[in-house]
Amino acid sequence: MKVLLSWLREFVDVRVETARLAEDLTLAGLAVDAVEGRGEDAVLDLDVTTNRVDCMNVHGVAREVSVLYGLPLKPLEASFAESGAASADTLEVLIEAPDLCPRFCARVLDVRLGPSPSWIRDRLEVVGVRPINNVVDLTNYVMIEMGHPSHAFDLARIPEGKLRVRWGREGERLTTLDGVARTLAPRVGVVAGMHEALALAGIMGGASSEVSETTRTVALEAAYWEPLAIRRAAKTLSLRTEASHRFERGADPEGPPVATARIAHLLQKIGAGTSRPGLIDSGGARRAPRTAQLRTSRVTLVLGTKVPEARGREILTGLGFRTRGREADAEVYEVPTWRGDVSREVDLVEEVARHHGLASIPSTVPPSRGVEGLRPWQVRERAVRETMVAAGLTEVASYSFVSEAEAAADPAPRVALRNPLSADQGVLRSSLVIPGLLGALRTNLRYGRRDVGIFEIGRVFGPGEPLPREERRLGILLSGAAMPAHWSQKARAADVFDVKGILDALAARLGLGALRVAPEGLPPFVHPGKSARILRGSEALGWLGALHPDLASAWELRDEAVAAEIALDGILAAPASPARFRPLPRFPEVSRDLSIVCDAASPAADVESRIHAAGGDLLRGVRVTDRYEGPPVPAGRVSLTVALRYHHPERTLAGEEVEESVDRVVRALRAAGAEIRGE
């Protein structure tokens, strides 16, 4: 909101430097976003918080300034002479919807329509309001000045001089001042004539009763509208105005008579007309004033510093609160009608704190209440991330909402948003890889990057009650070279064993024991021959593998993309049992290599477990160290080199013991259809 400094000074004689004024207002809660110099004068651009509708006007800001500097606040001049027949003789107001309008004030004005004097026009223009004619300008001027919106009807265009305040009717039509023909609804309040709606209550006037050049008599309305009613109507109509902005935040219920009087005063002052006698005040029965109590001890308790009681009283009375005696150790204050935001003690504490100055409250630190630290699962989550980074992957973060079309490759059920920003962000992701990491890969490919190794730790969502199910996951994706080209060696393309190795490293880092892979039960979006489910014991963790070529081509990928996605919640929660020390081996290990030719379709893991089973206790390790397919190995067969490791904890192994075991292994492998090509 823009405040003209000279206008402000009509109500408080503030003479501090403008920059200082701006800073003091800012610290007290009226943030000055900008100061625009205008010669001697200046315009302050205030960002008034939604609770402070009382400061969305010059006089309200002046009240704050008067308390800030201990200056007197000048009241609004609102005296005027009345003439002619009583207002009530020609205008009647009926409030048919008190839940919409608790109070409706009106005056009948005889006006000489014309342009406003330049001082009014200039002030309006400076604060961004377009001058129209003297009557309309005065309603705007007074709204800017003291905050209460009002509206002028051409009395001649109000049938029978009767205004009815009621809810709109289904399908009812009204053309508003902006020329828009609107369809009303029962949630929209109107000021109507005997039959038709004439204005949108608290939002905007209507075209049919607009003040025009021919207007001689004006029905001036200033009402108090229920904030919620205005808020709902403005939302229903998608129409926000200066008036609705103020009413929906709660205007001053005592504002209407003041606003009409001030307008009458100014009308007379600029010689543009006079008010007929009497204020029509429908629903104007005085409400019981609200009170709030304040204990000085409470101020100390909340702020952590003492503010003298007298100082607190000075601040509050300066802001318009009135002392109403004491109750026990509390001072009772009557809350000014314009402070709808204040209702309880802590609100008064805030008023005192604002004007006492936050800067004068000493900084302290609360006493320590013991040691906290990351929870074990949080430590393990960081370990997951560190392992991925150590494996050369870069962490990405993608939106939790994704396009259903792009997510569709994942058969998991998804949760849709009711009001997404766009269809591209219509559903909550059910997978990190699809489409998040795939999208990240495509983005980088488009920027000319071919070698990509990325991961994300984040949540995926699924249907659930009472809230959608959330699951923490790790997703990994590699494409292009796992090892970039170097002058000493060629680049090596990433394949599924890169992903598997990274997950093995993760299992080792977290002490999970060996992960198992199972090549069946795969998700449909992976290459059926290059993928596996990942298991820890019998618990399914997720999958790893190459993405299905159909998916890869749909995403226009250049190279094979290999990926993995595993659930984290279980493995983060798994207790990290402390490692048990094993005595160091005192006797040397013996190793033997076996060259085997076996069926290419039989998994290497089967060969390994067959060797383990046959090898006996002394065989401590089995590892495939080489693999070869192609001539001279016959088609359908594969040559594997397997390293066997033997060890005895208590003595040096005898050669015969090892040979016996190797023989058993050889026999077992032969029985299973393998040939042994040498040891």
Add this chain to the structure above:
Amino acid sequence: MSDPLDALQAKVRALREEFERALGEARDPQGFQAVKDRFLGRKSGAVTGLLRSLAGLAEDARRDAGRELNALKQDIEARLDGAREALTARSRDERLAHERVDVTLPGRPPVLGRRHPLTVVREELEEIFLSMGYEVYDGAETDDDYHCFEALNMPPDHPARDMQDTFYVAGHSGALLRTHTSTGQIRYMLSNPHPPVVRIICPGKVFRRDDDITHSPMFQQVEALVVGPGITLGDLKGSIEAFLHALFGPQYPVRFRSSFFPYTEPSVEVDLGCIVCGGKGCRVCKGTGWLEIMGSGMVHPAVFEAVNARLGRMVYDPEEVTGFAFGLGIERVAMMKHGIDDIRLFYGSDLRFLEQFPA
């Protein structure tokens, strides 16, 4: 007369010359061995032969001649050792010269991964708060109206809800994507293992229906909540100052100004002296010298009352306990720290961006 000693000395001289010639011609270890054998060999060595021939001399002469010949023998051995070492050194130098590589060629770096810049900032914030005795509390990203608004003193139709346009889950009665990590305040207080004392931060993703250069529909916040007997606005100030000084350095001033949030009262906006211009005023701070960094305030009694109502008993008696809360955007901190001007870059997965920051 021809003194036998003189004759011997002449022979020694001749042998020295002969040895020097022979040594000069030796090129390799075998050559050196041949020279050694020729002069010092047990059977046919020239010096050995001369030593043997001394047997016929008188005792005095024999002693003098022996001394002479032993000196020769030692000289020859020393000269041979020196020559051998020189040869070893020469051949090692040659080998080393041969093994030279061009160290100006590019090294073979291990593939370097990185944490996301927001992860780096978030963990830095976590470390600061952990060191101040806070617990890191993890809340769900989907939540309901009660935890996101109602318990935070924002009943339905509250104007403050305008400030955070909310994503709702379709086909679900009340599920929404949390608009702020303040949901963590309510969830923690409801399940607090040591009520009424609270000292937590709650970092996480939040969602609002906004998308432009300064707003991302998803972003990350850290919420802090401290509750207990005797917690004051002074504690709020001191804790925030300690945190900001740890994060940005003690040279930047911190400013507190009154503001409005429905769930705090008094509410306080926190500004940090502009880290770009040092407070002189620049484009980044719009000439004010200050950067808005976070919102904070004393927990509104209505929040305690809502939690008590849900718990069905008075656990957080607003007469007995007070608290402060604050929340800040992780992106905002990262943008300030690194001079990033578009929030959407964080969620674009562009490696050209992500690789600019140390892991």
